[in-house]
Amino acid sequence: MKTNNLNQQVLELCGLIAGLKDEDTRNSKLTKRFQVIMLVFAPLYLTLFVVNIFSDLPWQQNLGMFFFAFSFLIFALIFRKFNREYSSVDYGIPTVEMLSEAVKRYQFWQRKTKFSILPVVLVDLGLCFSSYNHLLTFGVDPLTRILIIQAIYIPVMSISITIGYFIWRYRQKPIRDSAMALLKEITGS
């Protein structure tokens, strides 16, 4: 009797489909928005770079724009890949496979994370070149100018990574640990 009642409720939950569609649409919109932002900034900086080749803008500043454009493009591609992975979890695969994928997905340092080093370095180069002339007004030599930028950029990046690590430790590490424990229990290894 209870089963029948619950089954009825399960069937009634088909009405849930409208909510599911909304969720799919929202996720799709968010991903699209992010891609649009990145794909607006990347050509924008690239256009500025091309236009300024023929202007009076110092070449260092112009080259900085090119590096920014390139880094935006790579960031867009990386986040697109991450987003696709996180928004397409398949629960229809065998439990062992699902748990193995969850363990990989919630690692702090993943193989593909290394690709984000490139845009981070490009932003650094972009900052070095585009700030070159701003610091020139303070009368410091080129090496010191670069060191000043590094003295700001490296701590900012380190703080960002540390914050990211704590967020991972608080939110994702428990999931990874649970998945690992279950996997170990199933496979007995």
Place this chain on the structure above:
Amino acid sequence: MSLNKEEQFKQIVADNGDRIARICRYYNPNHEDQKDMCQEVLVNIWKSLDRFRGDSAISTWVYRIAVNTSLNFTGKTFRNMKLMVDSDPQNLNVLLDDDELELKIKKEDRFEQLQEQLNLLSVIDKALMSLVLEGLSMREIADVIGLTEPNVRVKIHRIKEQLKQNLNN
């Protein structure tokens, strides 16, 4: 395309509503929790539907989603997950492979003890037993969990032996 998915979803739910409901009942003594888990299973069926290629039977696929969802659904409290069984004699027989013990349990009113022993099992063992209770073959259970059939057979045998031993003690 979207309408097809919707129709397919409705068909799956109509055909497998009982299965989903039973699995949800195994894991949640509370009626509200059962409903929440059912909702979660349906959400995951919807999300995974695009990737269903028909490599396995639809029922096996639904069981996978239900079991995988139960592991996620229980989240931080997964260690406290409870496996609730019916006192249906057929059910008990499947669990214990022992008619006499089954009668003994019924006679001595030790059903609660069996329930207690089941809940002392690990999460994975509970998941395996829920599939045994569903009447799935070893091959089907292996397909759901992703282990080899002999491995599943050994695991289930061990769990049953452990249950019998604990009940006899």
